[in-house]
Amino acid sequence: MSPCQRWFSESARWLVLNGRSEEALKRLQHVAKINGKPEMAEKITLEVLESHMQKEVQSSKKMYTALDLMKTPTMRKISMCLMFVWFSTSFAYYGLAMDLQKFGVNIYLMQVIFGAVDFPAKLIALLMLSFLGRRLTQGLCLLVSASVIFANIFVPKDMQFTRTALAVIGKGFTSSSFTCVYLFTGELYPTVIRQTGMGFVSTMSRIGSMAAPAVLILDEIMPALPSIIYGGSAVIAGLIAFLLPETLNIPLPETIEDVECTFHSYREKKKQSLQEQTQNESLTLQDFKQDGGKYEENKSHLHPLSENPVQIKE
Structure with a gap:
């Protein structure tokens, strides 16, 4: 041994x-x-x-291929959403990391700062995943990263410190998005096809990293255009992330049938809870109206000048 x-x-x-x-x-x-x-x-x-x-x-006993990622409705929805989330996360991440020279700071120092920000970013992501859930964390990281990228467009070029700080924050949130999407993807795909799914969406990530440098060429047309494209992609991906089902405190699916049943029942329970909440609110409103009617009926038996709810004897 x-x-x-x-x-x-x-x-x-x-x-x-x-x-x-x-x-x-x-x-x-x-x-x-x-x-x-x-x-x-x-x-x-x-x-x-x-x-x-x-x-x-x-x-x-059954052989699974990448085609099984698209055959059933829930698996197809998950795969399509994850494709764009992975692509946009890598697209924005490498777009920020490869455009260091525009900040007017030593590129080697910026590379060190960009690398160091990953440590606190990943710790923050782990805390958010535990308390906020996977879906909310994924969407927030992408949307905050996009807002920082957009904000940097309007910062004057002579304010290098502010521009650098915003870029570092944006890089940190894209790094947090990477941490989240790795965990999220593993929990969404079932065991029988998990590695195939991870390889499929990782391919989209590699395509995003290859496309990111090519967008930088567009600054010759308009200086802010690359940032608009990076930020717009992150916004769309952040909104798409909210379409994914939540996996916090939900057992890992073993088969494709588990995915369909688990997340379908999750949606049904959510709808049922909303219906029950609506019914409870309507019942409460009816009780309030009934109590109000009784109060008005009892109030009619009181003396008009009396504020004390005690009947006036003749």
């Missing part, structure tokens, strides 16, 4: 799919004991493991 095998266990899912269920059971029981939950190790049996993995075993 190599040192790596002592610390890293083989995936239990992979073992079950390859007909090594007993080995997978031992691995899971060992992990449960390491996590301080020996009672869970006793509950996990071979029958329980195979019953929970039955759907995955059936799905593993």
